[in-house]
Amino acid sequence: MRDWRSLPTSKLTRAERNMKFCERYLRVPEGDLVGQPIKLADFQEAFFYAVYDNKVMTKRAILSMARKNSKTGTIAMIVLVHLVGPEAKQNSRIASGARSRKQAAEVYNYASKMAALSPDLRNRVRPVPSAKKLVGLAMNVEYDAVSAEGSTAHGGSYIVVVLDEVGQVKGPQDDFVDAMVTSQGAYSDGLLFVISTQAPTDADMMSILLDDAERAGDMATICHLYAAAPDCDLLDPKALAAANPALGLFRSKSDAEEQLQQAARMPSKEATARVLILNQRQNMVAALVAASVWKRGNVEPAPWDHSAIYGGLDLSATTDLTSLVLTQRQGGVLMVRAWFWMPEANIAIASKRDRTPYDVWVKKGLIRTTPGNVIDYAFVARDVGEICGDLPVPVKRLAFDRWRMDRLKVELAKIGVELPLEPFGQGFVSMSPAIDAIEEDLLKGQVHHGGNPPLAMCAANAVAVPDPAGNRKLDKSKSTGRIDGMVALTMARGVEAMFTDPEVNVDDWIASMRG
Structure with missing residues (x-):
């Protein structure tokens, strides 16, 4: 990474142009800083660099970290970069996919508010709340927020797909994920994002994707995994920081520490804390044998x-x-x-x-x-x-x-x-x-x-x-x-x-x- 903010646009890389778009045009959609310009965290910058400045064309990009580290915000930024930002392509379609209608709506709401609060984008993005759809008017790009509970994934043709919380998929296969991935078949430059916490076991889809990315050495696959070491102490501050790249920014450090201390006192909560706060592979049902x-x-x-x-x-x-x-x-x-x-x-x-x-x-x-x-x-x-x-x-x-x-x-x-x-x-x-x-x-x-x-x-x-x-x-x-x-x-x-x-x-x- 470099100090790209001080450079003229003509000197910026593809990733830096996308990041400049986010910080110049997008607004914080809710919370104490609502309405203020977005400020990218270091881990988000690193992910943008890896995906968009890849020496070969990125086909799959995986980002895994603990809960409450602004996964929804990161997805919303990616959506808008491809909807009305530098990555927008004429008449293309993009989508985010979630396990539930509620989670799919969260991404839609986040992206919609980011654009609505921006003086420069509010008239360039047309929301369709009933269909959880956004339309980028300049390039006629359509975005759909789809869920495994619905049927809208079938029949679409998406150049960009962002999958949310694949870690919730039990087992190595899922019809909804398959439908979303195969929807990109019409594009030679299709881009798949997977942004999620880890799955409980090695046999689950998210684990298989992470392990394949580690073993294969495929330059077209980007994988950024933020997780505590498998055998770490529950109260190790280094373990907490390793799994939470937004700690102290979007993720409350005191809240995370309090939950870990509670899990240390109550063994029944340890497995859940290790999955959600330390982003470890841990079956939340008390398995006989640890992985x-x-x-x-x-x-x-x-x-x-x-x-x-x-x-x-x-x-x-x-x-x-x-x-x-x-x-x-x-x-x-x-x-x-x-x-x-x-x-x-x-x-x-x-x-x-x-x-x-x-x-x-x-x-x-x-x-x-x-x-x-x-x-x-x-x-x-x-x-x-x-x-x-x-x-x-x-x-x-x-x-x-x-x-x-x-x-x-x-x-x-x-x-x-x-x-x-x-x-x-x-x-x-x-x-x-x-x-x-x-x-x-x-x-x-x-x-x-x-x-x-x-x-x-x-x-x-x-x-x-x-x-x-x-x-x-x-x-x-x-x-x-x-x-x-x-x-x-x-x-x-x-x-x-x-x-x-x-x-x-x-x-x-x-x-x-x-x-």
Whole structure:
């Protein structure tokens, strides 16, 4: 950045001309400074420079920061730059997209007021409040504020799209976002902005966009992420500043500090504070395994040796995910391998329903399919038999949930496969010791799972609920998605503890599960 404000217009770059337009013509729409000229913050200037002075043509621009850092104001400025500013193109259309009609209206209201308060723009911008539309009269540019709750995204053709709060999208796919992005197909110079806080999990759309921008190294993609370090202390002032580039300007420092102090006193508020104030990836539902803890295990498990192998098998409903997890402890580290099955005819439906790329995982061989639209236990039985038969040592114990297990036993008997099946209850008494055991291994960094994507999804979704005595169990009804793989892993760790931990009374534990 440089001192562009003192330079004549002829010496300004494209980004600086856009910034000069904002500060010369736009007015603060509300608050204590209402009606005064806009003054860009440093982070906004940096974003303008990166987007508009890019050596290659920017196609996608991502800006992520904590709440209350003037995301709506930044979107409104971008809208007006392309509506009546230096970026306006004859007869073009631009749009901002939000999750709700209320949020879409916020952007419209902000941009409309910015123009209405400007003596130079009030007669150049025609608002259409009923349609949440602005028209830039000089170049006949139209702006639409659209929402996922409406249908106006379909059929439009927009040269510029600004997506607000993509971090609220659960899963990797969203029909509304897809409609907005594909609406730019008519333009070779279309520009997509994504301005949002982070999403809760790695599997959500905003996280995927950020991770892709980091890995790909694509010069046409600009990404500015303001976030606290994943393992930071909740009250670290550096963490607060890192996630809030407008701290002390648009964002009240005292208010943010007060909320963080409250979250430090009340653990139930910590996850929400980390997402909204520190802009961290944090599932606001109390997940069993923190994302940072799970990632420590993204190490390929060592090849099987002749140590004892334990397993867990979680059978699904007829149309859902079935999982087998086998574990082996080598040098104190739990080596984990997972297999998954789904009905072939349901893959596309389930991918859209759960907003999870099951179809991609099937193509990569991470999920096996059974024919038809319901899970075929004959195929599962055959595959489980082959997997266990190829091991260097027989499985010592294979834990299973009694639900639907009789059907699988029949199929195993048909093909002559005998496995050391161990019934494993899913209630508090049975699951709590197993959850404690796998949680301890994960926290100590003693689990190598290789980053298996379906298993990682299950771990991110898993929620442990307590009873009045403090025992815990995995609850699918409280989880944010499929958790079958984590249930199978927990059962595998549970039977390992049953038969190897000297502090565990095996007879009592087995009796409690069977009784």
